[in-house]
Amino acid sequence: MSTPTLPAWPPALSEEAREHLSHQATDYALSHGIVYRPVPTPPSTTPSTDSTIHAPFSLFPSPFPRTLFNKAQSIQPAYDLLYAQVSSDHAFLERVIGQSVVQVDSFQKQLWDIYTAVKDDLVQPLSLGLFRSDYLLHDAQSEGEAGNEMGSRSGQLELKQVEFNTISASFGALCTRVSGLHRHLSNTTDYLGLEESLKADNLPENQAQDVLVGGLTAAHAAYISQQGKSESEASTQNVYVLFVVQEGERNAFDQRPLEHAVQARGIRVVRQSFAEIAERMTIKPDDAKRTLFLNHPVLGLIEISTVYFRAGYGPSDYTGDTDWNTRKQLEQSLAIKCPSIAVQLAGAKKVQQVLAEPQQLEPLLTTLHADASTAQSLRDTFTDLYPLDDSPLGRQGYQLATTSPEHYVLKPQREGGGNNVYRTDIPRFLAELESSSSSSSTAVARRQAYILMSLIKPPSGLGNFLVKASTPTSKGGAVLAKDTVSELGVYGAILFSNANSHSHGVQVKHHQSGGYLLRTKGRDSDEGGVAVGFSVIDSPLLI
Ligand code: ADP
Ligand code: MG
Ligand code: MG
Secondary structure: OOOOOOOOOOOOOOHHHHHHHHHHHHHHHHHOOOEEOOOOOOOOOOOOOOOOEEOOEEOOOEEEOHHHHHHHHHHHHHHHHHHHHHHHOHHHHHHHHHOOHHHOOHHHHHHHHHHHHHOOOOOOOEEEEEEEEEEEEEEOOOOOOOOOHHHHHOOOEEEEEEEEEOOOOOOHHHHHHHHHHHHHHHHOOOOOOOOOOOOHHHOOOOOHHHHHHHHHHHHHHHHHHHOOOOOOOHHHHHEEEEEEOOOOOOOHHHOHHHHHHHHHOOOEEEEEOHHHHHHHEEOOOOOOOOOOEEEEOOOEEEEEEEEEEOOOOOHHHOOOHHHHHHHHHHHHOOOEEEOOHHHHHHOOHHHHHHHOOOOOHHHHHHHOOOOHHHHHHHHHOOOOEEEOOOOHHHHHHHHHHHHOHHHEEEEEOOOOOOOOEEOOHHHHHHHHHHHOOOOHHHHHHHHOOEEEEEOOOOOOOOOEEEEEOOEOOEOOEEEEEOOEEEEEEEEEEEEEEOOOOOOOOOEEEEEEEEEEEEEEEEOOOOOOOOOOOOOEEEOEEEO
């Protein structure tokens, strides 16, 4: 498939025009809640609770091929179903996670131990997945170089999946607002005379927030009807959706709008950290249903319908056994979890790697009654992925990682950015793993905790003005990044029950896919986290 030629980007701006536009944009951002809590000023380590700074954003939307944007949207429903199915397929999880990464990864092992301890004793058949599949554009002609002028302009771009997130997929609210920002600037005089294509027709509406909120409200409604209650009954007034959050979360204003939108639909919401839940959680010993209650100091004794994790995706969210025990009790309770531990495990990067092996995807899709063209569409988005274990493919992966590391990224089973090992750092990293192991067999075993992925090579020729707020250590404002890379995420919400049988697909109660996140960073930064300050929130200009 040929893709249109990408325009030179961004439009040229005089200094006055740049200042004017960034002032307009920054005030829009501050007016519309495109904000973070400020970075704490030392010696304080907790962010301010009564002031904000704007989240980093791009001054212009970034050109993105319409066909590939549409493709990412169109395959999302199949991806949502696929990961729901993976989470329901115990034999698959056992083989991919239980016999492999958990042997050497203590965080995955904690999750796995809870999963296996409770899996045959669950009282809640429904799980909610709020997913985000992430992609980069791949310039198939760049021949190993990090993009070149000819390749990027010749219409050979492909959509390649970076990863599939099944827990705490963030930025749904903020990216919806940044789409609004770019639409606003294109509807006013702000972009006037700059570039013909900068008009609302080319800026797709963003349903990201609605998709996430739709999932949460569907889960709550399903819980209410399971309990034989009707939503209008007084007894449902005391039933809440629980947001599990990190203490001192700087990105709270990506979460609050979801909370407010759920509340606007007449559903109550409570935010709690792991520590607060540990103190306040009550599951009555004589309640066979294991209804989850929280004894809240202000709200009183409240019942929880849905547990939405915006914390719990990484080791640092668990300070000790108490927090793990809290996670386990939540898992065993009657509340619908977003995600369940099985769904969280399904999002492991190891799963992504195994799905790319021959004959792994197809049986799962057959169970879901998907046709061959669906399998092909998903497969088209896969890069080369390798295990690093003792299998023939794993030995090939190890060989590639040590002899041509410049084409690869090494990933552990972690979320949240900043965990990967890139290019020529890989051999050194593997050598250290070897030297810290007592024997070569432990070195091979330890490598099971990682996957090797070929580097996606985004096209060159695009840049943007990245607008960041001032911090105690850096001056803010719009800065031209001449060579940028944009990562597209597509959201999906799926409420499903595990059919508990290998031959039957999951039963779907609610499913909506759509909405997007575009994050843009300078090419020189390997990692793309917005919250960690490398990338900015952007939106696509479809060409
Ligand atoms: P995390 O779960 O921590 O977000 P990712 O797999 O998304 O981990 O990797 C983090 C970042 O690293 C991505 O946002 C992207 O910028 C970069 N990255 C990851 N995989 C690749 C790849 N195969 N090619 C190029 N860049 C990649
Ligand atoms: Mg991730
Ligand atoms: Mg990521």
